[in-house]
Amino acid sequence: MAATIKDIKDMTGLSLATISKYLNGGNLLPENREKIEKAIEELHYEVNEMARGLVTSQSKVIGVVVFNIANVFTCTLLRFLGERFREAGYASMICDSQNDEQVEADNIRFLMGKKVDGLIVIPVGRTPEFLEPALRADIPIVLLDRSLKGSGFDCVMVDNRTASYQAVEMLCSYGHRRIAIIGSESEFTGRERLEGCLQLLKKEKIDIPPEYLKLGLHSIEHGYRSMQELLQLEVPPTAVFMGNFEIILGAVMALNESAFQCPADISLIGFDDLIISNLSNPRLTLVVQPLQDLADRAADLLLRRLEEGRGAPRAEDGQQQVMENEELILPALIVEGDSIKRCSE
Amino acid sequence: MAATIKDIKDMTGLSLATISKYLNGGNLLPENREKIEKAIEELHYEVNEMARGLVTSQSKVIGVVVFNIANVFTCTLLRFLGERFREAGYASMICDSQNDEQVEADNIRFLMGKKVDGLIVIPVGRTPEFLEPALRADIPIVLLDRSLKGSGFDCVMVDNRTASYQAVEMLCSYGHRRIAIIGSESEFTGRERLEGCLQLLKKEKIDIPPEYLKLGLHSIEHGYRSMQELLQLEVPPTAVFMGNFEIILGAVMALNESAFQCPADISLIGFDDLIISNLSNPRLTLVVQPLQDLADRAADLLLRRLEEGRGAPRAEDGQQQVMENEELILPALIVEGDSIKRCSE
DNA sequence: TACACAGAGCGAAACGTTTCGCGCTCGCAA
DNA sequence: TTGCGAGCGCGAAACGTTTCGCTCTGTGTA
Numbered sequence: 001m002a003a004t005i006k007d008i009k010d011m012t013g014l015s016l017a018t019i020s021k022y023l024n025g026g027n028l029l030p031e032n033r034e035k036i037e038k039a040i041e042e043l044h045y046e047v048n049e050m051a052r053g054l055v056t057s058q059s060k061v062i063g064v065v066v067f068n069i070a071n072v073f074t075c076t077l078l079r080f081l082g083e084r085f086r087e088a089g090y091a092s093m094i095c096d097s098q099n100d101e102q103v104e105a106d107n108i109r110f111l112m113g114k115k116v117d118g119l120i121v122i123p124v125g126r127t128p129e130f131l132e133p134a135l136r137a138d139i140p141i142v143l144l145d146r147s148l149k150g151s152g153f154d155c156v157m158v159d160n161r162t163a164s165y166q167a168v169e170m171l172c173s174y175g176h177r178r179i180a181i182i183g184s185e186s187e188f189t190g191r192e193r194l195e196g197c198l199q200l201l202k203k204e205k206i207d208i209p210p211e212y213l214k215l216g217l218h219s220i221e222h223g224y225r226s227m228q229e230l231l232q233l234e235v236p237p238t239a240v241f242m243g244n245f246e247i248i249l250g251a252v253m254a255l256n257e258s259a260f261q262c263p264a265d266i267s268l269i270g271f272d273d274l275i276i277s278n279l280s281n282p283r284l285t286l287v288v289q290p291l292q293d294l295a296d297r298a299a300d301l302l303l304r305r306l307e308e309g310r311g312a313p314r315a316e317d318g319q320q321q322v323m324e325n326e327e328l329i330l331p332a333l334i335v336e337g338d339s340i341k342r343c344s345e
Numbered sequence: 346m347a348a349t350i351k352d353i354k355d356m357t358g359l360s361l362a363t364i365s366k367y368l369n370g371g372n373l374l375p376e377n378r379e380k381i382e383k384a385i386e387e388l389h390y391e392v393n394e395m396a397r398g399l400v401t402s403q404s405k406v407i408g409v410v411v412f413n414i415a416n417v418f419t420c421t422l423l424r425f426l427g428e429r430f431r432e433a434g435y436a437s438m439i440c441d442s443q444n445d446e447q448v449e450a451d452n453i454r455f456l457m458g459k460k461v462d463g464l465i466v467i468p469v470g471r472t473p474e475f476l477e478p479a480l481r482a483d484i485p486i487v488l489l490d491r492s493l494k495g496s497g498f499d500c501v502m503v504d505n506r507t508a509s510y511q512a513v514e515m516l517c518s519y520g521h522r523r524i525a526i527i528g529s530e531s532e533f534t535g536r537e538r539l540e541g542c543l544q545l546l547k548k549e550k551i552d553i554p555p556e557y558l559k560l561g562l563h564s565i566e567h568g569y570r571s572m573q574e575l576l577q578l579e580v581p582p583t584a585v586f587m588g589n590f591e592i593i594l595g596a597v598m599a600l601n602e603s604a605f606q607c608p609a610d611i612s613l614i615g616f617d618d619l620i621i622s623n624l625s626n627p628r629l630t631l632v633v634q635p636l637q638d639l640a641d642r643a644a645d646l647l648l649r650r651l652e653e654g655r656g657a658p659r660a661e662d663g664q665q666q667v668m669e670n671e672e673l674i675l676p677a678l679i680v681e682g683d684s685i686k687r688c689s690e
Numbered sequence: 691t692a693c694a695c696a697g698a699g700c701g702a703a704a705c706g707t708t709t710c711g712c713g714c715t716c717g718c719a720a
Numbered sequence: 721t722t723g724c725g726a727g728c729g730c731g732a733a734a735c736g737t738t739t740c741g742c743t744c745t746g747t748g749t750a
Contacts, residue, residue: 002482004736015700020738044481046458051736053395055705070424075415079441091459094439096427113391114436136389137347256601257626281602349706360730365708396706400735
């Protein structure tokens with residue numbers, strides 16, 4: 001149905017090779033160039049990427065496997081990644097692992113069948129076995145936001161540990177000692193952030209009683225319930241660290257429905273992905289993740305690997321070049337608002 | 346690098362045709378079947394979908410073009426769509442139009458080059474020109490959540506008009522007459538919802554003063570600012586209709602920061618996509634959109650079209666079968682909470 | 691005038707599958 | 721014993737590109 005290069009051949013009288021040359025930016029006589037352009041216009045010709053891919057063995061598709069697509073963090077990254085890849089001539093094929101390692105493994109296999117040229121992965125679990133089919137296919141892989149055991153992978157992530165360390169440090173510097181944490185132990189970034197917090201608390205010799213440690217999912221629900229419970233304690237905390245965007249959302253809702261005021265009665269700091277900073281009143285003090293940067297760096301790294309792969313698979317001396325894996329750890333930024341008050345107790 | 350059918354041929358001594366038959370579920374001697382399975386296992390063979398696609402002229406990829414990927418509504422739909430398509434053996438290739446009609450048109454062209462088998466589109470604008478390349482390629486298209494001028498397209502959407510009509514009707518039935526609307530005129534669903542509201546207000550002979558009509562984007566920001574402004578009016582409304590999830594989020598934040606109480610001082614009803622219903626206190630009365638249903642119906646419709654296309658392109662009598670386009674309008678559900686109070690004024 | 695060389699076009703093979711139509715074998719019935 | 725048909729397997733063509741190496745033309749140089 002659709003026009004092919006052959007139709008253009010018939011229309012212009014030129015050979016397939018010449019037309020292909022045109023499509024790939026070669027030199028032709030202006031006269032022939034015009035003929036081809038006219039034919040393309042008239043026939044609405046579009047290159048069949050499947051045929052092209054078959055012979056070049058490049059699909060010009062990048063697989064993106066995310067731990068969970070239905071949240072703001074992921075979607076925002078997807079937007080930035082998609083833009084970047086498109087500019088470079090690649091499509092992205094997105095697969096949602098739904099927080100399930102089994103699904104994740106299926107996704108990788110699936111994408112291998114589709115012959116993707118490279119892979120961006122925000123992994124669900126902590127071990128890298130599921131990537132085996134991709135390693136075997138020898139395509140570049142960049143991990144995003146979370147790393148995997150054993151390393152050896154290219155990876156772009158946020159320095160969660162330092163950022164949460166500093167966040168809690170800030171609470172302490174305002175005199176707080178009764179500090180609660182709403183976070184997650186079941187997600188990679190949650191664990192990192194938790195460790196950062198605990199590390200500082202340890203250094204400051206502050207004990208955190210179990211009822212101040214609210215671990216669950218990175219969800220609105222967990223944030224909401226946890227904050228409710230914290231406020232109902234006999235001795236509620238004077239400050240709360242909130243582990244991600246959804247938790248903030250839930251926690252702030254719970255707080256607003258209570259009699260407590262921020263920052264008068266309780267101080268807040270949280271890990272954010274987005275715009276909430278502009279909104280709430282008082283403005284929240286936030287750890288802001290560099291989402292655009294995160295996505296851009298990951299995309300650039302992958303594109304560079306693809307370039308390298310095509311360019312020189314072997315070093316000049318004939319020896320196999322062993323590539324160093326690159327691990328980029330981006331700092332998060334603490335944006336001060338008015339949600340932390342000096343603690344007098 | 347990767348194993349091909351040819352390697353299996355060499356390993357088993359069988360012919361390409363036989364192996365292909367195996368891959369496509371044909372009958373073979375158990376003995377040969379075993380040989381092939383063993384070879385596949387050992388060589389880690391995976392079908393090269395590009396080669397397959399070239400000959401079957403099916404890419405087994407569905408293009409999904411969304412008006413804006415970075416929001417909860419879209420992401421949730423994407424999750425459901427993706428699941429459905431995967432089950433049916435299709436991958437989805439997602440393109441974000443970023444609310445820009447130019448980008449949207451590019452997306453369609455791009456996907457045509459990728460030879461997608463079908464298209465799900467949540468369109469940005471109101472006119473269908475941008476779909477022309479897809480129409481020319483004669484692949485099935487299903488519009489989701491928003492329709493286009495001139496129709497003739499398959500389409501699955503929510504009955505926004507009736508739902509918002511009923512929502513405001515409910516406010517009225519509680520005695521409210523000073524009703525404000527926070528919504529959008531720049532988005533298709535926003536317009537539909539607005540019309541539903543206005544229709545009921547007209548029927549009830551209720552005037553809506555301009556300062557009660559807050560039109561902007563479907564964003565947290567717009568919700569937040571609008572609610573702030575409403576509450577600062579000399580004569581604030583006694584009830585507010587909120588046009589979507591993000592608007593609710595912002596509006597509720599603003600409300601919680603104010604001295605106003607819901608439902609004592611102000612009643613609320615809003616269009617939701619998600620879980621907020623379970624959380625806020627008092628529980629919001631909500632118009633809940635059937636997201637799963639929306640996605641499933643759209644996916645099923647598209648898959649059916651793909652089936653039809655392959656099965657019988659022509660009717661038995663040899664005449665071209667003109668397919669009726671299908672327009673599914675799903676009802677939204679009003680879930681009662683405690684956010685509406687009888688109005689005594 | 692002869693020669694070399696650059697630039698442009700061409701034919702054919704290759705990429706990894708599917709599919710069509712033919713031929714072989716085997717078992718069963720007459 | 722012969723004949724027949726079902727069930728498997730096979731060879732070859734086809735899908736729409738790219739690419740390699742060849743030929744041809746025309747220009748500039750010795």
